[in-house]
Amino acid sequence: MKTYPNPLSLFLLLLLFSCHSEPKDHVHDAKSIQGTAAAAEIAKDTVKLAAADAKTILSRKEVPVLCYHQIRDWKASDSQRAHDDIIPPANFREHIKMLADSGYHTILPDQLYDYLNYGKKLPAKPIMITFDDTDLDQYTVGAAELKKYGFKGVFFIMTVSIGRPRYMSKAQIKELSDQGHVIASHTWNHKNFAQFTDEDWDIQIDKPTQTLEKLTGKKVEYFAYPYGVFKAANLHKLKEHGFKAAFILSTPMDPVNPIYTIRRIIDPGRYTAKNLYNSLQKSFNKKKDAAVVAK
Known part of the structure; x- marks a missing residue:
């Protein structure tokens, strides 16, 4: 006589089998989902935004960038031309206060670079404040005044001057960097960029970069041309020597390498705070020449 399994036993056996087999499938599915998500996240992180072309960069609204040199009272020996490059401390303080009272927010070169290249957002009323030539008063007066308003600046250092009388010391430059200001390059001894020889790329560019990077412990990726003068044919070399961007003065941007x-x-020393405000509106809010943008 054949015996047949009890229906209840069969049910229990099937239930036991399903309990053991289901988790494996669920674990497999969960791992697949997690793996897919992780792969997507990695892919997202590794995708780099494409940098804008020259036409796009030129079409973006310009961000005001101010340049300062010496911050001291005028001397009888100073020429009238020098009154533009030299700003009395009282005037400088009034101008910086005006910027703060007018709602300007200082930005740094990385922010400007990302805006121009990738269209990233900037704070309301952005402005960049820069200092050329390593003068001591940029530390004692300039940086001290910026600190009152939570502003940050960019200091373009001429390395031959470091530690000399009336210029900043290594310790002062390091302090500025540690405080969140950007230390950038302004050549070794202020040689005109348009007159560079082959050896000047080492003397005026690479060695100063190495000096500043050793001093601050940070990469040096921005450059300001002495006298604001550049040579279009050599602009591409700056990228080859590690610079992300470079700054001129009031002349038009290069249509190929903006x-x-x-x-x-320059914020002229003879300007009142109102003069400076009006100059910013006039110089950086005007529409670009369509013919220039289209080049």
Whole structure:
């Protein structure tokens, strides 16, 4: 006589089998989902935004960039021309206060670079404040005044001057860097960029970069041309020597390499705060010439 399994036993056996087999499938599915998500996240992280072309960069609204040299009272021996490059401390303080009262927010070169290249957002009323030539008063007066308003600046250092009388010391430059200001390059001894020889790329560019990077412990990726003068044929070399962007003065940006000819204006020492405000509106809010943008 044949015996047949009890229906209840069969049910229990099937239930036991399903309990043991289901988790494996669920674990497999969960791992697949997690793996897919992780792969997507890695892919997202590794995708790099494409940098804008020259036409796009030129079409973006310009961000005001101010340039300062000496911050001291005028001397009888100073020429009238020098009154533009030299700003009395009282005037400088009034101008910086005006910027703060007017709602300007200082930005640093990386922010400007990302805006120009990738269209990333900037704070309301952005402005960049830069200092050329390593003068001591940029530390004692300039940086001290910026600190009152939570502003940060960019200091373009001429390395031959470091530690000399009336210039900043290594310790002061390091302190500025540690405080969140950007230390950038302004050549070794202020040689005109348009007159560079082959050996000057080492003397005026690479060695100063190495000096500043050793001093601050940070990469040096931005450059300002002495006298604001550049040579279009050599702009591409700045990228080869590690610079992300470079700054001129008031002349037009280069139509081929605008990222290496970002425009600045000098804040003249004879200006009132109102003069400066009006100059910023006039110089950086005007519409670009369509013919220039189209080049």
